[in-house]
Amino acid sequence: MTARLTPNSTAKPTKTGTTTKVIRGTSKVVDTEVDFFSKARNNADTYMNYTRPPLAVGLEPIKKAFHDAKARGVHLRYLTEITKDNLIYCKELMQIVHDLRHLDGIKGNFMISESEYVAPLILFEHRKVAPQAVYSNIKEVVEQQQYVFDNFWNMAIPAEERIKEIEERRTIRYETKVFRDQDEIANKIKYLLETSGELLVCSSFGGLQLGYHSFLDSGKDVLAKSRRGEHKGIRLVTKAIDRDSIELLKILLDMGIQIREIKNMPPMNFSVTEKEVHTTIDEMKDGKMAQSVLVSNEPVYVNHFRSIFEELWKDGIDAKTRIASIEEGADLGEVEVVPTSSRAGEIYLELVRNAQKEVMIMFPTPNAFLRQHTIGVVSLAKEAAQRRNVKIRILMPKHESTEELVRNLTGTAEEQEEGYHPSRHINNIDIRYIEQAILDTHATILVVDKKTSLVMEIRDDSKTTFEEAIGLSTYSNSKAGVLSYLSLLGNLWLQTELYQQIKESSIRLEVANEKLKVHDKMQQEFIDIAAHELRTPIQPILGLSQIIRHKLKDTDCVEPLDIIIRNALRLQRLTEDILDVQKIESQTMQLNKERFELSEWISNLVADYRNDLGKEEEKKAIKLITELNISAPIVVDADRNRLAQVIHNLLNNSVRYTKEGTIAVITKEKDQQVIVSVKDTGKGIALDILPRLFSKFVTKSYQGTGLGLYISRGIIEAHGGKIWAENNDDGKGATFTFSLPTK
């Protein structure tokens, strides 16, 4: 404001006749305003706070001034704050002025035309005309105020918009009401559909049926709007699609409703638009459950339900997919949590009572069996087996507390198998005992006809009644769910079978083992008797031949008698060798181990052997020598007799294949082992028998039994040593070597 206002100031004429002045007194103010309008030629803009519109139409001179100006062709603009209180005045004013706009929070008052400016004193008292006003026709003031007005005008919104806003707000009354009357409810729903811009529905199948029959037309309209882009469409979530609901859902899908299946329905049906929610509520009325509908447009509720819906939608399964899989015959079961044990018990009995082909039950504990026996499951199962030929298969831990009941269930005591298996298909009832540890579960599992399952978790196994013991249960007729329980039980069933087989085969093994022991003993006895019986007849043959030979030593009977004696001795050796073989093969050779110094012992042994060898005419060309490690004593822990047997065998072997030459017995100590070799210059080992030299009956000689090397190997190996043979590098003769551990 450029005009300097001073009290009592009067008009200050300027050279152009322009002035700025203060007008005092309400009538003078009114006069000034009327005068202002009458002087306006092109436009008159008014800027007033919310208290002024009533004056503009209520104060006759002013109203007339507006009309007159308008009639002269003056363009009238009016800017104010439209409120629900001045609404009707503003509406009237709209009829007068050309353009009315609304701006929030207007405080000042002024009017401006192309040449004048009038600003009544700021006053908020209703219906009171300002007692003072400022007037100016100074061009700069007018221009400046025009600029101010234009700015405000541009910020303002059209009065129509503001009025609508106010009027709508007045009609929208936020409220929450419960409707019980069916017609009223129907009307409400219809209204909801028609006024919706988007519709979200969560409904059970029953609700859908009702909705389809009652609101098909409204629904079609909505969907038509949706196709035109005037509506966001209908989205629907519903529970557990099955064969019964499939037809209707397909119709709804064809109509254009988007549908998803959800696993867990909230405990009510509801529909929600962008501004209103309907939800069913269950009320107790006169002791009866009655369903009512709660309708609310309170944004808090509406938004709450919208967000519930979106959550359900997010987790839902596309109904088209579900329907397709159902039509292809896939799983269409449901899984239901049974929260109370009494209800579980009812379902339990019902399932067993209605079983057609097969009942499989696994009792996790003996107590579970007892409790369920008490509620009648077991007798129902028996009845099913007897009357309807239902196959009953029961898995349970073995326990004395259940034995008698099990006997009663499966038949007579005589039919019991001993031990593990309590029964065999008596009356179609097959019970198998399973180790409780294997079960590792606390739930009774029931599978009926491979179609339904009921899993009852034990809350407290110490309780005697079913109702106290059972916590949550799960009922399922979902193919996948039931099959998994079925395979669990099937596996356990097989496990008991395997367990039984193992048990049986271990019993068989034990029996076989016993038999084997007996057999071993008998064989040992047989060997002992055989040994005795073989040796005994040799004695008179050998002894008497020798006696006769002695008596007839100067006759030509000597040669045949020598043959008899030689063969008797050979028979004796063979007998002893065969007995040794038997000991080796039955691993019953007993070693009388003692620690002794080897070199000297071998030296003596070889000396004795040399002595005996010297007696044989044809072996006189053999030189038997020793090459012994005498720098340090070699102590072994061995059976002297057996070791001597080995050395004898090796020497016999060498002698047998050596006509003349040297046989050397060599000892060495190396890596905590003593190595004893018998090296000859004989004809060597035939290559064809070299690989199996230490096997039984491998010989190229008619003198030996073919067992000597085999027995030698057995003796050396029993001492923890090794024996081997090789032809000498120089091509003359062979070397037989054995090693023995020295520690």
Place this chain on the structure above:
Amino acid sequence: MRVLLIDDNKDVAEMVRLCLESQENITCSVVGDGKAGLRAIREDTFDVILLDLAMPEFSGFDIFRALKKEDILRSKNVLIFTASSVTDDEVREMLSSGAKGVLRKPLSIDDLIAAVEGFRQNGN
């Protein structure tokens, strides 16, 4: 020198008798069963007793145990004469109980004679 042979096998017994009696001053009595054998040992004196072990009814083991029990085993020159498989442990056991030796059948006559002659006392 008087030798007693207790053996149920008649062929073996005959062979032993022929063998031993071919020697100077050896007479050999033969008993074919255990009980008679034990009686003979008790009632008579022999320089050497050849005792077979495996016999029906009353075996050489029974005689051996009886002699041991009556504490007369050590005073007798008992040589075990057997075709049975006696283990080294059993041999040790019998020797420590008082048997003078263990002969395993079949045995050459030279070894048999040597074993018996070992007990010939000076001046006999």
